[in-house]
Amino acid sequence: MRADISPRAKVGLYGLMCVLLIPFVFPTWWMVTSSIKPISDIFAFPPQLVPQNYDWTTYSKVFELQPFVRQYWNSAYIAAVVTVGTMIISSMAGYAFARIRFPYANAVFMIVLLGLLIPSEVTIVPLFQMFLKAGMVNTHWPLILVPIFGAPSVFATFVMRQFFVTLPAELEEAARVDGLGRFKIFTKIALPLAKPALASVAIFTFLHSWNLFLEPIVFLSSADMFTLPQALTQYTDAYGGPMWNIQLAAATLTALPVLIVFIIAQKQFVEGLAHTGLKG
Amino acid sequence: MAVAQENAHPEGRSSSPFWTIARRDSLAGFLFIAPQLIGIVVFVLIPLGLVFWYSLHEWNVLANTFTYTGAQNYRMLMEDESLLEVLGATAIFSAGLVIFNLSLALLLAVLLNQRLAGIAIFRTLFFSPVVVSLVAWTIVWGFLLQKNGGINGMLLTFGIEGPNWLREETTAMISVIVVQVFKNVGLNMILFLAALQGVPKELYEAARIDGAPAFKQFRRITLPLISPTILLTSIITIVGSLQVFAQIAVLTQGGPGLSTTVLVYYLYQQAFQFHFFGYGSTLSILLFAIVAILTFAQWQMRKRIVFYES
Numbered sequence: 050m051r052a053d054i055s056p057r058a059k060v061g062l063y064g065l066m067c068v069l070l071i072p073f074v075f076p077t078w079w080m081v082t083s084s085i086k087p088i089s090d091i092f093a094f095p096p097q098l099v100p101q102n103y104d105w106t107t108y109s110k111v112f113e114l115q116p117f118v119r120q121y122w123n124s125a126y127i128a129a130v131v132t133v134g135t136m137i138i139s140s141m142a143g144y145a146f147a148r149i150r151f152p153y154a155n156a157v158f159m160i161v162l163l164g165l166l167i168p169s170e171v172t173i174v175p176l177f178q179m180f181l182k183a184g185m186v187n188t189h190w191p192l193i194l195v196p197i198f199g200a201p202s203v204f205a206t207f208v209m210r211q212f213f214v215t216l217p218a219e220l221e222e223a224a225r226v227d228g229l230g231r232f233k234i235f236t237k238i239a240l241p242l243a244k245p246a247l248a249s250v251a252i253f254t255f256l257h258s259w260n261l262f263l264e265p266i267v268f269l270s271s272a273d274m275f276t277l278p279q280a281l282t283q284y285t286d287a288y289g290g291p292m293w294n295i296q297l298a299a300a301t302l303t304a305l306p307v308l309i310v311f312i313i314a315q316k317q318f319v320e321g322l323a324h325t326g327l328k329g
Numbered sequence: 330m331a332v333a334q335e336n337a338h339p340e341g342r343s344s345s346p347f348w349t350i351a352r353r354d355s356l357a358g359f360l361f362i363a364p365q366l367i368g369i370v371v372f373v374l375i376p377l378g379l380v381f382w383y384s385l386h387e388w389n390v391l392a393n394t395f396t397y398t399g400a401q402n403y404r405m406l407m408e409d410e411s412l413l414e415v416l417g418a419t420a421i422f423s424a425g426l427v428i429f430n431l432s433l434a435l436l437l438a439v440l441l442n443q444r445l446a447g448i449a450i451f452r453t454l455f456f457s458p459v460v461v462s463l464v465a466w467t468i469v470w471g472f473l474l475q476k477n478g479g480i481n482g483m484l485l486t487f488g489i490e491g492p493n494w495l496r497e498e499t500t501a502m503i504s505v506i507v508v509q510v511f512k513n514v515g516l517n518m519i520l521f522l523a524a525l526q527g528v529p530k531e532l533y534e535a536a537r538i539d540g541a542p543a544f545k546q547f548r549r550i551t552l553p554l555i556s557p558t559i560l561l562t563s564i565i566t567i568v569g570s571l572q573v574f575a576q577i578a579v580l581t582q583g584g585p586g587l588s589t590t591v592l593v594y595y596l597y598q599q600a601f602q603f604h605f606f607g608y609g610s611t612l613s614i615l616l617f618a619i620v621a622i623l624t625f626a627q628w629q630m631r632k633r634i635v636f637y638e639s
Contacts, residue, residue: 203369
């Protein structure tokens with residue numbers, strides 16, 4: 050806004066931002082450091098910002114108390130399948146809505162957009178009954194099928210459509226003159242150009258699936274099938290109280306990989322999510 | 330899909346072939362949208378119909394009975410005294426969340442819009458909770474907010490005795506709002522930052538020449554010009570706030586009392602803990618109605634409060 054900022058104002062701005070950062074950064078620091086403290090130090094006063102003593106056995110307990118590797122794999126593969134599936138379904142639908150003229154296109158688009166208006170919480174009861182009848186309760190099918198085909202993918206379709214609308218028509222006309230059919234035009238020309246939009250869809254779809262909580266606790270009942278968010282809450286003692294240091298160790302193992310990927314590819318993350326938000 | 334197009338008959342009547350480009354395109358269009366459309370019908374529209382159908386029934390899971398009771402669940406809804414508290418908690422949660430989230434997002438965006446060295450690092454850090462696993466983030470905050478946890482420990486070093494945050498009605502509500510805001514405010518911050526960067530610099534130049542103070546520039550230039558983004562973020566944030574579940578389940582389980590039992594959590598309890606699937610479905614219809622009305626109202630408001638559309 051201002052052309053130049055006085056040195057004094059600069060110090061003030063940096064100071065203000067550093068204070069504001071505390072609630073954003075400190076919890077992550079506290080999670081990681083507390084996860085390696087012995088249980089006796091975890092509620093120590095004064096709080097130990099840097100651990101005084103180390104207890105690495107919390108991490109081995111994470112794996113002893115629950116099939117954590119299995120649960121990690123469950124979350125990872127479900128998120129991967131949902132992400133790839135959503136990218137395929139939503140890019141095809143988004144392309145058709147943006148570029149192909151077909152009868153009732155607008156009516157169909159309105160029906161699909163209804164998915165944006167209906168949070169998946171509204172339909173959780175009938176979905177549970179449907180999957181129960183299909184014998185798919187306590188399997189991963191509901192966590193895969195509903196996000197790819199149901200309401201969560203509608204936002205992705207909308208993002209893809211908004212992107213494909215901006216492609217110049219000449220590109221497709223040239224391809225058509227060269228004798229390419231619709232499907233070839235889509236895969237050979239439109240899709241390669243849509244990488245930024247696809248990246249956005251991939252990032253928010255992955256995060257959405259990775260964070261899913263209501264659906265896993267409704268649909269899954271055995272520890273082997275659990276996903277990470279659900280598993281984290283299961284590290285409790287005989288009285289149902291949380292075993293804090295073990296929960297925090299498991300939370301660290303859950304949060305850090307994504308955080309590291311984010312720091313490496315932060316530009317894509319921020320721009321990707323901003324891009325989708327702007328269009329949404 | 331490829332097959333469908335290659336099936337086109339080039340040897341058809343040359344004067345007017347059946348598989349014209351328009352016809353082929355129609356077929357391709359339907360095939361392209363078919364998976365999504367079928368998905369919406371199966372996983373959204375049919376369940377929506379079912380949820381309405383269930384809401385007209387009394388459903389006893391243990392006795393395995395499913396009896397049509399007409400509007401009885403809806404009468405129950407009107408007479409449910411807990412529901413009033415739940416709706417109150419939902420309203421407080423949503424309002425608190427939207428106000429705190431949008432003002433903090435705007436403040437951070439204005440700060441990040443300054444030309445300062447190293448500003449990208451601050452942007453990354455403010456954004457980082459968005460990518461931290463939601464339940465992991467919630468667990469750490471739950472740990473920090475314990476009576477003898479990190480926050481009260483810090484306060485005590487300054488001689489202040491903090492409350493038992495998650496066990497008192499007012500502080501529990503504040504806690505769940507704050508935890509949620511810090512988790513996701515980065516998204517709105519980025520949207521506001523993009524909007525701020527889209528405001529033409531010349532407007533500020535002109536205002537400065539006219540001698541308008543910074544605050545007035547913000548009120549008269551910045552706010553009106555980013556109003557579409559304010560509307561957009563408020564819709565996303567309000568609808569999102571109605572779906573908050575994990576934070577409540579992990580931090581407070583809706584308590585103390587019903588003070589943090591928001592509608593989705595109440596729905597979950599009624600349907601999946603107490604197995605009142607009929608009444609749970611009625612609550613789903615209520616949630617759907619609230620989301621629909623809010624979305625509609627906000628789109629109507631767009632015409633009045635938004636000064637300009639990009």
